[in-house]
Structure formats: C-alpha cells, structure tokens
Amino acid sequence: MSELPTDIPRKPFGRLTLEDLEELASKAQGLIEAARDAAIDPHHRKVLRPFTAPEVAKLCGNLTVDTFSRRLKKDDQLPQGKLVNARRREFSLEDIHTLQAAWGITPRRPPDKKPLVLSVCNFKGGVAKTTTTAHLGQYLCLHGYRTLIVDLDAQASLTQTFGILPHTEVPSSSTARPFFEGPVHPGGERNPDWTGTLASAIQKTHWHQLDLVPSNLGLYGSEFAIAGRIRSEENFMFYTVLDEALNTVKDDYDVILLDTAPSLSFVNSNALYAADALVITLPPAFLDLQSASLFYDLIADVVRSINQVQGNAEKVFEFGAILLTRFKPSDAIHQKISSWIRSFLSDTFTHAMVQTVVLEKLGPRLLTLYEVDHTEESAKYEGDRKAFERALEAMNDVNGEIERAIQDVWSQQTIERHPPSPAAVSPGPIVSA
Numbered sequence: 001m002s003e004l005p006t007d008i009p010r011k012p013f014g015r016l017t018l019e020d021l022e023e024l025a026s027k028a029q030g031l032i033e034a035a036r037d038a039a040i041d042p043h044h045r046k047v048l049r050p051f052t053a054p055e056v057a058k059l060c061g062n063l064t065v066d067t068f069s070r071r072l073k074k075d076d077q078l079p080q081g082k083l084v085n086a087r088r089r090e091f092s093l094e095d096i097h098t099l100q101a102a103w104g105i106t107p108r109r110p111p112d113k114k115p116l117v118l119s120v121c122n123f124k125g126g127v128a129k130t131t132t133t134a135h136l137g138q139y140l141c142l143h144g145y146r147t148l149i150v151d152l153d154a155q156a157s158l159t160q161t162f163g164i165l166p167h168t169e170v171p172s173s174s175t176a177r178p179f180f181e182g183p184v185h186p187g188g189e190r191n192p193d194w195t196g197t198l199a200s201a202i203q204k205t206h207w208h209q210l211d212l213v214p215s216n217l218g219l220y221g222s223e224f225a226i227a228g229r230i231r232s233e234e235n236f237m238f239y240t241v242l243d244e245a246l247n248t249v250k251d252d253y254d255v256i257l258l259d260t261a262p263s264l265s266f267v268n269s270n271a272l273y274a275a276d277a278l279v280i281t282l283p284p285a286f287l288d289l290q291s292a293s294l295f296y297d298l299i300a301d302v303v304r305s306i307n308q309v310q311g312n313a314e315k316v317f318e319f320g321a322i323l324l325t326r327f328k329p330s331d332a333i334h335q336k337i338s339s340w341i342r343s344f345l346s347d348t349f350t351h352a353m354v355q356t357v358v359l360e361k362l363g364p365r366l367l368t369l370y371e372v373d374h375t376e377e378s379a380k381y382e383g384d385r386k387a388f389e390r391a392l393e394a395m396n397d398v399n400g401e402i403e404r405a406i407q408d409v410w411s412q413q414t415i416e417r418h419p420p421s422p423a424a425v426s427p428g429p430i431v432s433a
C-alpha cells in the first residue's frame with residue numbers, strides 16, 4: 001500500500017448535502033473558467049495563428065513558394081501577407097480563402113449537389129470522435145470548404161475546443177435544443193427560444209468560414225423534451241427534428257459535421273437520420289471492438305424503425321466507414337485487430353490516426369494540430385518537432401481521405417455494397433507479441 005503524505009494535515013471529510021453539491025457545482029464552474037483563461041492566455045478568446053508562405057502555397061493548389069510569390073507579385077490587389085522580422089510573410093486564414101477564390105481553386109461542392117452531412121459517431125466514449133470532428137472541420141475549412149460543426153454532446157468538449165465556455169457563454173437557446181423542444185411547450189405555451197431556424201444558434205468561430213452550433217449541459221434536456229413530444233404530439237416523427245433544423249441553414253455550407261455523444265439517445269437517432277454519411281471512429285483494441293458490434297446492432301435498430309415508419313423511403317448512408325483511431329503501430333494486438341477490422345467489418349479508411357503524445361499534450365491546452373504555430377520559434381517551444389510533424393502528417397492523411405470520400409459522393413463515385421465474401425472465415429485468436 002502506498003504511504004500517505006505526512007506533511008499535509010488531513011482533516012476528516014465532511015458530509016455532503018444538496019446545498020454543498022450546489023455550491024461545489026458553482027465553484028467548479030469558476031475553476032473551469034480560470035482553467036480556460038489560463039489555457040488560452042492572454043486573450044481569453046481563441047485567436048487563430050497566422051500561416052506561413054509555404055503553408056499558404058500548399059493550400060493554394062500545392063504551389064512551390066517561388067511560384068506562389070511570383071503569382072502574388074503579379075497582382076497587388078491580392079493579400080500580400082504581413083512582413084515579419086523583414087524576412088517572413090504571414091497570412092491570415094481569410095487571406096488564404098481570398099487567394100483560393102481569386103485563383104479559382106476553392107474546392108466547393110458542385111452547385112447542383114447537396115451539402116454533405118457527416119456524423120462522426122460511435123456509442124463508446126473516448127474513441128476520438130471530438131478530436132476527429134474538430135480536426136476534420138479545420139482541415140476542410142483550410143482547404144476552402146464552408147463548414148458547419150454541430151456539437152450534439154451535452155459534455156460540450158467540442159464547444160470548449162473552440163475556446164467557448166458552454167455553461168456561461170452558451171445560452172440553451174443557442175444550441176440545437178430549441179429545435180428538439182419544438183415551437184410549443186407541452187403545457188401549450190409558446191417556446192420563447194423557438195426561432196424556426198438553426199441560424200439563430202450558429203456562432204462564428206476564430207476560424208474564418210468555420211461555424212459552430214455549440215452545446216451545453218442543457219442539451220441533455222432535449223431527451224426529455226423529445227420523450228414529452230412523443231407522448232403529446234400525434235404523428236410526431238422524433239428522429240426528423242435535426243434534419244429539419246439543418247435544412248434551414250444547409251445551403252450556406254458545403255459540409256456539415258455532427259459531433260455526437262457516446263450514447264444511444266433520441267438526439268443520436270436524429271444524428272443518424274440527418275447524416276448522409278458516417279465516420280465511425282474506432283481504436284483497434286479489444287473492448288472497443290466489442291462495443292463496435294453493439295454499435296452496429298443499435299444503428300441497425302434505429303434504421304429499421306425509421307424504415308418501418310417511412311414505408312418505401314429506405315434510409316441509406318452514402319458511406320459508413322470505420323476510421324481507426326488512437327492506433328499504436330508497434331502494438332501487436334492493435335495490428336491484429338486492425339487487420340481483422342479491415343477484412344471482416346465495413347469499409348475502413350486506409351489511413352489510421354495514430355496515438356500520439358502530441359495530441360495528449362495539446363488537448364488540455366485546447367489546441368488542435370492545425371492551431372499550433374509552425375514558425376521556428378514556436379516549434380522549439382512546442383518540443384519535439386519531428387513528433388509534431390509525424391502527427392500532423394497522419395492527421396492530414398486521414399482528413400485527405402475523408403475529403404476524397406466526400407468528393408466521391410458529389411461525383412457519385414460511391415459503389416453498391418457487395419454481400420460479405422463467402423470465403424471470409426472467422427478470425428483466429430489474438431496472440432500478443
């Protein structure tokens with residue numbers, strides 16, 4: 001047994017009453033605010049870093065820095081960047097979007113195609129849903145897609161990643177909740193938060209053209225609201241609410257990402273119905289694999305109920321692919337489970353997101369890989385530059401592959417699913433190295 005520290009005077013714990021709990025909740029809230037302010041000092045609001053000329057050249061059609069500089073010189077109406085230390089040019093994200101538009105390389109959805117709603121999901125907790133959603137949203141934004149992220153988890157981790165405090169800076173009226181409640185409360189009185197459009201919940205973020213419908217703990221109330229409406233409203237289709245909400249703003253975006261909670265809930269059923277495609281994040285570990293099988297059962301249940309209600313309008317996802325997350329390439333069990341998943345389960349992205357100490361360190365600082373400054377000075381501060389570059393490369397590979405899957409949907413490249421091959425035999429036992 002470990003020794004108790006003797007230098008800290010220990011007093012017996014007190015009894016915990018409801019009053020104490022209320023006081024603790026408010027104290028904890030104060031602590032969260034202080035922690036957020038410390039993490040994103042000195043602004044207490046996130047401010048996006050500038051981008052270097054090599055980064056911008058890459059985002060503007062994979063140009064070399066020389067070609068990029070020559071093109072800029074030819075047109076002084078274009079953003080020329082800010083000269084730093086008389087030797088380096090820095091550009092804002094808005095500059096990047098202006099350049100992409102001026103050079104006709106904004107890779108938007110074709111005008112005759114619908115925006116793609118993509119749900120990042122798995123009913124298991126901690127499988128990198130939020131990390132994937134935040135990085136994918138920022139990647140798509142950097143490449144010129146108009147992107148909306150909807151935080152559908154009452155834990156609101158994604159909202160916090162954008163530097164927003166869910167409980168003090170997000171009123172419930174600015175989440176998806178009013179849509180789940182509907183225009184009228186069960187007692188018959190008007191819902192004061194109802195505006196009839198999701199636009200009233202959308203916030204601009206520190207990322208130009210990347211918008212957010214934030215969340216807070218109050219979103220959990222949507223479960224009770226939907227249950228109440230099922231009882232009180234005749235023919236209420238509880239799973240279509242989010243889809244209807246998204247329809248009010250869809251045209252302004254190319255891609256809409258849904259970050260979902262690790263649970264089977266009415267809100268998640270809505271996310272499944274609203275989604276055109278699914279990215280199922282899954283670490284290749286034994287317990288996660290076990291919950292994946294449950295997850296497919298539950299999706300099948302939801303889709304079966306939707307199909308029964310809808311009659312002949314069958315719900316089909318454009319794609320539903322597994323993204324291996326938190327993958328440890330040198331771990332024999334991870335390798336084996338990954339190869340089983342690839343052989344026996346559904347479509348799996350070729351690239352996996354590796355487990356990296358870089359993300360472990362950035363998470364508590366509310367930073368993503370795309371928000372870390374690439375200049376030499378900050379690279380020293382960020383520690384191991386090679387580890388950072390490896391993590392960034394893996395994230396770009398993953399996001400690039402998801403982007404291609406999205407583009408395939410717009411160019412109608414998705415293929416019919418074939419029945420499982422009769423040759424597929426059950427996998428052998430796991431033998432650890």
Ligand SMILES: Nc1ncnc2c1ncn2[C@@H]1O[C@H](COP(=O)(O)OP(=O)(O)OP(=O)(O)O)[C@@H](O)[C@H]1O
Nearest residue numbers: 125126127128129130131262354355356359360363
């Ligand atoms: N590739 C990775 N390498 C290291 N840490 C990671 C990686 N991906 C995610 N994490 C960390 O794992 C934790 C869980 O990730 P995340 O919050 O994205 O999961 P989640 O599925 O959204 O969880 P929840 O179900 O609670 O919403 C976070 O601390 C995150 O920083």
Ligand SMILES: [Mg+2]
Nearest residue numbers: 129130153157
């Ligand atoms: Mg999450």
